[in-house]
Amino acid sequence: MSTPDAPRSGAPGTDLSPRRRGSLVLADRVVEKIAAQAASEVGSVSGRSGGFLGIGSESDAAARPSVDATVSARSVDLSIKVGIAYPGSIRRAATELRDHVTRRVETLTGVDVHRVDIDVTYLPVRDDTPRRALR
16 A cells, blocks of 8 residues: 655645745846847837947847846836837837836736836937938
């Protein structure tokens, strides 16, 4: 006759208190990558690619924006450098960007986003914008 094994620590179905489960530490760089990917999901936002030490870089809609994150015990502060397509409402695009990044970072990491600073570093002109000739 066999006896069932006792549940192992961490096995499905065992109820361990949070104190006994250990801790999870998210590196700043991990949150930066998640936030950069979330920012690139907003249609009017672009990043920069190419160049050397920031010189000669070009607007690239496929590139992720630059993000710096500071993770504390319970929250994260984000600083995002982006280009926002022109013509268009910069305020509306920045609000959409802030809301989307906040929602995605909180959902994917479980960490509250305390602050999102947006630095619009350039305004790339959309390809579909009609060009006017001087008369």
